[in-house]
Amino acid sequence: MTARLNVELCGRLADACGRMVELDLPAEEVPVSALFAALAAAYPALAPSIASGRVRACVNEALVGADSPVRAGDEVALFPPVSGG
Template sequence: MRILYFAWLRERVGLGEEQVDLPAGIADVAGLIAWLRTRGPGFEAAFAQGRLVRCAVNQDFAGPDAAIAPGDEVAFFPPVTGG
C-alpha cells in the first residue's frame, strides 16, 4: 500500500510517501491510523487524538470507516487551505 502525507503531517511524520505492507486485520482507515500511531513519536504526534486529519483513499475523500485494501493509495493531510 502506498501512503502519502502532506503539509504539517508530512513534516511531523518526516516523509512524504512510503510503501507499506498492510498488517493482517486492518480493513479501514481508522484501523490504519491506529497502526500508524504505533510506528514512532512522529506518527504518534501527527495522528494524536483531536488532531484534524483528513484522508483520501485512491484520491477520493474518505472517512474513518472507509474500507482499504493492499494496493490502495491512501493519503493523510490537514483540512485544505487553497484558493
C-alpha cells in the same frame, strides 16, 4: 498475512516523517481508523496529529471516513487540517 501499503503524507505531516511512508497492514483490508492506529504506532511523530482526530484520508483520490476500507494497492494520502483566510 500482511500487505504493504505506501501512504503519502501532505503538509505538516510530511514535515514529521517525509512525503511517503510504508506500512505493513495486518490484513488485506482494514478500516481507515485501523490504518491511523498503525501509523501512529509505527511513526510516533505522527501520533499527536492523528490523535487530534482532524487528519483526513483520501483513498484512491476520494475523501473517506474512519470506517472506509483500505486495501493493499490503494493510493492513500493523509491531509492535516488546513486554515486559510
